[in-house]
Amino acid sequence: MSPRSVDFKKYVAMSIFLATVALTQLAIPASAQQVPNGGWLDEIIFFKENDANKMFDLIEKGEAHEWQWAAPVALIDRIKASDKVGYVSSAGVFYTLDVNPCTFRSGFNPFVNAKMREALNYIVDREYLAYTIMKGAGRPKYTILVSGFPDYGQIIDVAKMIESKYKFNLDAAKEIIYKEMADMGAVLKDGKWYYEGKAVTIKFIIRTEDARRDFGDFISSQLEKLGFIVDRQYKPASEAFPIRYGGDARDGLWHLYTGGYEAGFDQSGDFWGFFAGAYIEQGAVHDPVFSEIARRLSTADYTSLEEKLTLMRKALVMSVEDSTFVGLVDRLSIFMVSKDVVAAYHLSAGPWRMPWSRTVRLKDKVGGTIKVGEQDLLVEEMNPVALGGWVWDAAVYMPTQDYGFMEGPYTVALIPLRVKEYSIEVSRGVAIKQTPEVKKVDQVRVPPDAIAAWDVVNKKYVNVGENKYARAKVTLVYDSPLGKYHDSTDITLADFMFWFALGFERTSSSSKIYDESAVPGFIATMKQFIGFKVIRSNPVTVEIYVNMTHIEPTRLADWAAQRFTLSGFPYFPWHDLAVAILARQDGKLGFSALEAKSLGCERVNFMYGPSMTILNEYLDKAIREKYVPEWIKDYVTPDEAVARYQKLKEFYNKYKHFWVGCGPYYLYSTDPVGKVAVLKAFREYVYKADRFDWLLKASTPEASLKVPEKIVPGIGANITVTISSKGEPYPRSNIEKVMYLITDPAGNMLLSGVAGETTTEGLYQIRLNETETSKLPPGTHTVTVYAFSNIVAVPGSGEATIAVIPPASYITLELNRVRQEMEARLSAMEALNTQVSNLSSEVNSLKSTLNMAVGVGVVAIIIAIVAVVLSIRKKQ
Amino acid sequence: MRKQDKSPSFFSGFSKNEFKRFLTYFVKRLFAVLISVTITCYLTILIAEMGGFVDTVVISQLKDEIRNMVRTSPEYASLSPQQQEEIIAIKLNLTIKERGLDTPFYVRSLVYLKNALTLDLGRANILVSDSGSRRVQAIIFERLPYTILLFTTATVLGFFINILFGLYLARHRGSLMDRIMVGLTFLSSIPGWFYGIIFIMIFAMYLGVLPYGGLVSIPPPSDPLLYALDILKHALLPILSWLFSGLWLGVYANRNFFLIFSTHGYVTVADAKGLPERRILSKYIIKPALPTIVTNLSLGIIGSWMGAMVTESVFNWPGIGSLTYKAINLKDTPIIVGTTVIYAYLLGLTMLILDIVYSIIDPRIRTGLSGGY
Known part of the structure; x- marks a missing residue:
């Protein structure tokens, strides 16, 4: 055999082997394949597309996988009929009928009367609004609580009772309205209401951009049936806002308005915001008992969850009786998703929360690429100090970040993300849900050497001092190892410590990086912060002392964590932001819009734009000067700092941007003109991709x-x-x-x-x-x-x-039943009797036969005996 | 040779007096254009800001947004209602300051005007350029090349197609082609963006040979040449839709226009003399029509730079049209004023240049200057 043929055989054998291995990999289900670190996907591509119909086509053809914007109502039927396009829905936006409860300076306002406002609940056919006008992209809304949200679920008994009571009933509304209008001195003439000789005209501002136009028309028609003249004022937001929100409600420019609002998960404060506290500066009067309950709920003035729920039950009933806002519809946002994609979607925010990026994957596959359409993209400058609020920008940066806790998609409770474990001590009397992590103590004493603040002038940390107490102590233990940032630098204690002092630097007028716009938020939230103390650096363990409380322990822990460091975990490295600080000190870049405007410079954008060259220039400066911010000098040496800057330089040279995070995906590239952003999986991430897969099973x-x-x-x-x-x-x-x-x-x-x-x-x-x-x-x-x-x-x-x-009926029934049973038994017995009789006859006849047989037998025996005797006598 | 015959070749045909008159006229025109631009800019500012009413609208929108944000943010959940109201008030004031709304409207309007006239277009209130700058100049000029690529290309292409085809039909009046084209003129009543939707359905949805829209593919090619070709591929459908919409009426209008010249006596004589068709077209038809042709082309090009809001929205094209639409929706006045200023200046400049060009190419206009043409 020639060497060549041997080589050929080996080659063939190797090819067959490799092919077999490859085929086996294909055959193995995704779950059995090795779970990677980082995200499930290799790549996520975000692009701008604001046409829902186009997106539907793209998803149907498999050229895109998701559209992170609410699909229009008109498309819903097509989505439901599609084999390839699925959907997820989330609530969070709701529509209301806003009612002006103020006495007008001139003109008549019948809705000053709370009974009149309450009666409005009966004229709204919420089922019609939600299922006919909105084609099911909404749920009937009877109260301020969003149906399906945790607060609603907790007091669902009262909510359902209210829903039953206030169903659409024009007659009930008529009865109340007629009585109250008459009591107020109005007169019904030829089917129209008059007050002091003038026809009662309801000024109704109807928003035109969405289904609220139809809502407004429906409600107007009902009011007209009840004798009111309705001045329907159709207006877009730009015209409606100055009247509704810009002016004084007593000016009498509006009676009713079709409002739209966003709900947070915790709606306990809404009873004050929407009802008891509404328009009080403008003289509106609300039930004092209700006002007190609403105030207690908004300031968390209760000692237990049960007490909170009791207050909420009362508040819910009274809020409908107050009806400054009448619920119409909880809007459902329908997000188009390819049926090949699985992910965990938030109850209210849909894909715009962290669990999406932690769980998103292609069905039965490890890796791959998905393309996600956004209404807009790369809208505002991206810097972690003053991040914008655009949801589509958040969609891009959230997969690159990690926080201390992340929002769970289905519950109020948060899920520890980078925090491994937490414990809470609260002083007695603080209302908090009792969980294994929570302990109630007599007092929470703050250690005197806990850090309370950063002294910007003297450049040193300020301790809490003696005899300080807090309402709560939160102890956080972070996961270890902490892992790496996307530029391959290690996450260290210095990264945690960096952010606390930065807040003080930015809000002190003595600082070179003072930003006026950062002051109010910082001061308001730090009012309830007492101090923190780092107990250990590995794993990072910190005690945080606060006066803030929350009924949900994880929310309290998260709030405390965010006072300590950025978002509860330093997802952005200190050395990256330090470069921007240098630029800011020279007035070349500003962090916030107001700051940039007052400096006359561009705003810091770590992803793209004119900031890139400026940041690169200051990165070189940071390397030359071995720059370490004063507040972390105890945690980083100049040489360590330079090593980190060098890594950042390599990162920038490779990717041409400075957006460095620590999440399961890193930013690969952006095309701000073409509106495309590409993320790739960060395979050096500390966690496996299946870490939160249990959310998919919930x-x-x-x-x-x-x-x-x-x-x-x-x-x-x-x-x-x-x-x-x-x-x-x-x-x-x-x-x-x-x-x-x-x-x-x-x-x-x-x-x-x-x-x-x-x-x-x-x-x-x-x-x-x-x-x-x-x-x-x-x-x-x-x-x-x-x-x-x-x-x-x-x-x-x-x-x-x-x-x-009723018992009588029950007894009758039972008697009937028993009688029937007895009758049945009697019939059975009679049948038995008959049988017995028959048997008796049979027996009797048998007896007769037997008797006869016996008689015959006896006669036979006698005859036999006689025959024998006679035969014996004859012989003799 | 008379002295006045020795004038420089560029101004050939200009006598000394004519040149003086022309210069005077030009200066007067320049002055008039500047005044027009100033009035235009200020009117734009007044309209964009609705005489200051936009401030009220924006402030009430901000109130609602900030209130909602504070109400739903977990960060402020622990604050009392009074504290929340304080935060809302402070944030509102800061945002008003950031947007420049703390300055009275009439003072601001004069600042905008001064910026506009000096072409220092300032900073946008809300919008940011795609590359991340707040400077209005950067925002507008970033979008301009894409608008030029799309609409100026379509305008220029359409212009020449209309001229050539119109000329042909004018010389073949009554032919089958002429009758068909005249009959199909109504097709131009349908706007270009509507054709765009149809072309998307045909070429993108059903045939799948061209993209739905946007500037580049997803993800975009990293090679610069491929990137440029990708952009051209994405520009194809919008250009086609624009061309298709304008073709019928454009050809018809040019056909009628050239018919007027075609029916002049000197053209008939030229025809009768048996002059070549090409010579008749160039010397007897096109040349007298040149001022009008040049004017149409110039104004068409300038107009194309303003883009088309709806077409750009349909195709997701990042041009001036979509930028203007966004700025109007967000009430970002510096951007609205900026685009208007640029257009006003371009228009004024074009008119001035045209005046010079007319006087060069058309001796009747040169001679008629003293009559105040």
Whole structure:
């Protein structure tokens, strides 16, 4: 065999081997392939596209994967019918009917009367607005709480009661309005209301940019049916805003306005903001009891979660009675997503939160590229000191960052991201949810050597001093190792310490980098900060002392972490920002827009633009001068600083930008004119890509009920509840509670309570005792069950109908039943009797036969005996 | 040879008196243009700011935005309502200062005017250039090349197509082609952006041979030559839509225009004399029409630099049109004033240049200057 043929055979064998390995890799499901560090994807490309129809086509063809903007209502049917294009929805924006509650300086305002405002709830057909006008891209809204949000879920019993009570009912509205208008002195003449001789005209500012135009028309029509003249003023935002927000409500320029607002997850403060505190400078009067409850909620003046919920229940009812804002629709934003993409989407912000970038991937695949369309891109300068608020810019930088905690997509509670563990000590009397991390103590004493501030003039840290106490102490332990930044420099304690003092430098007029615009926010938030103390540098462990409190422990921990360092974790390296500080000191660049304007220079932009050459120039200066900011001189030597600057230089030379983060993706390139930004996976990231995959599995519980045929007042009853998810029992450990409500056909609540656990996973029992069932009036009622999960804020629900019958009817029924049973038994017995009779006859006949047989037998025997005797006598 | 016959070749045909008259006229025109530009700029400022009403609109928008931000931000959740109101008030004042709204409108308007006339266009209030600068000049001039690439190319191409085709039809009046083109003139009533949507459906959606829009592919090529070719590929559909829309009416208008000249007696005589077609066209038809042709081309080019808001939106093209649209929506007055100033200056300059060009190419105009042409 020639050497060549041997080589050829080897080559063939190697090729077959390699091909087999390759094919095997293809065949292995994504989950079985090695999980990479960094993100699941190799690349995410953001591009600008503001046409929804184009994006739909691109996603259908597989040329794009997601559009991070709400799809228009008109496209929804096409999306739902598509095989390739899916969608996720998120709430967070809601529409209201704003009602002016102020007495006008001239003119009549019927809505000064709270009953009139409350009556407006009956003239709005919210189901029509949400399901017909908005084609399902909205949910009916009866209260200020966004349905599906955690606050709504917590007091869903009261929310549902309100929804039942205030259903669309023009007759109910008419009754109230007619009475109240008459009481106020108005007169109804020829179907129109007159006050002091003038026709009552309602000035209604109707926004025109969206579905609110149709909302306004509908409401106007209802008001006209009730005798009002409605002056429909159709206006875009630019014309409406000066009237609605710019002027004095007492000027009488508007009665009603179709408002649109954004909701945060914590809406407890909205009772003050939207109702009790609304227009009080302009003389509006609200119920004092309601005002006090709203004030307590907005200032967290309660001692436990239960107390908070009790206050919220009352506030919710009273807010509808106040109705300075009447709920119309909770808008659902529909985001188009390719069915090949999976990710965790936030309940209210959709893709615009960190969990998206931590979980996004192509189905059953490791790696790959996705293309994401944004309404706009690279709009504002990007610097971590004064980041802009554009969501599409956040979409680009968020995957490159890591924080101490990140927002969970489904709950109020935050999820530790770079913080490994945390603990909280609070003084007794502070309202906070009791979790294993929380401990209540008599006093929280602040160590005297804790750092309280940075003295800009003397360039030193200021200690807290003796005899200082705080309401809470938060201890944070960060993960170790801390890992690297995208320019391959290590994350160190110096990076943590850098940001605290920077805040003081920027807000002190003695500083070379003073920025007037940074002052108000800094002062307001630092009012509740006492001090911090670094306990250990590896792992980084810090105690933070604050007077701020929050019912949710993770929120408190996060707030404290952010007072200590940037976003709770220094996602941007100190040496990168130090270069910008040098430029700022020379007035070449400004951090904020106001600062740049007053200096007459450009604003710092670490991603692209004229900042690049300036920053590069100052980077060289930093290397030459071995620059270390004063406030971290104890943590970094000049030589260490230079080494970091050199790494930054290499990074800049390679990527032509200065945006250095520490997240699972790094910024590869931007095209600000073409509006494209490319991120690539950072494979030196400390965590694996599947770290938060459990978020994809979190689901809302599903509830189903098995009810008895009938329930009798005074007799106990059991209802079986099954809680599951996708056919499997929902783990008991993930269920906080299963609540039930029993309501009558009119929606009035009859009973409520908590279902009890059983020994079987996913199975619960509602045990109604005699006292409870005796509260149920006869008739059909609805049992609704809400299952609260501790991993998903939206409760799952199920309902069934029960029949409650009166005792007399029950007895009658029972008697009937018994009689029927008896009759049945009697019939059976009669049948038995007949059978017995038949048997008797049979037996009797048998007896006769037997007797006869016996008789015959006896005769035969006698004859036999006689025959024998005769035969013997004859022989003799 | 008379002395006046020895004038320099550039001003051939100009007598001394004619030159003096021309100069006087030119200076008067320059002065008139400057006054027009000043009035135009100030009117633009007044209209863009609605006489100061925009301040009220912007401030009330800011109030709403800042209030919403403070209300929903976890950072301020722990503050009391009163503290939140204080923060809102402070942030509002700072933002008003940042936008320059703390200066009274009439003072600001004069500052804008001064900046406009000195071509120091200042800083934008809100918008940032694609490269990250706030200077209005940078913002506008960054977009200008893309607008020129698209609309000026389409304008120039369209111009020459219309001229040539119109000329041809004028000389072949009544032919089948003439009748077809005249019959299809109505197609120009449909705007270019509408054709753009149709072309996108055909070429991008169904055939998939051209991109939907934008400036470059996603991701863009890193090689500069490929990047440039990629831009040209993306410019194809918008140029086509613009051309297609303007073609029918443009050809028809030029056809009628040249018909007027074609029916003059001297053209008939030239035809009768059997002069070559080319000579008739160049000497007897085009040359007398030259001032009008040059004017149309000049004004067309200047007009094309303003872009087209809707077409640029349809194709996601980063031109002056979309910039102006954004600036109007955001009420970023320096940008609106900046684009108007540039256009006003260009227009004025073009008119002045045209006056010079006319006097060179058309002796009737030179002679008629004393009559105040």
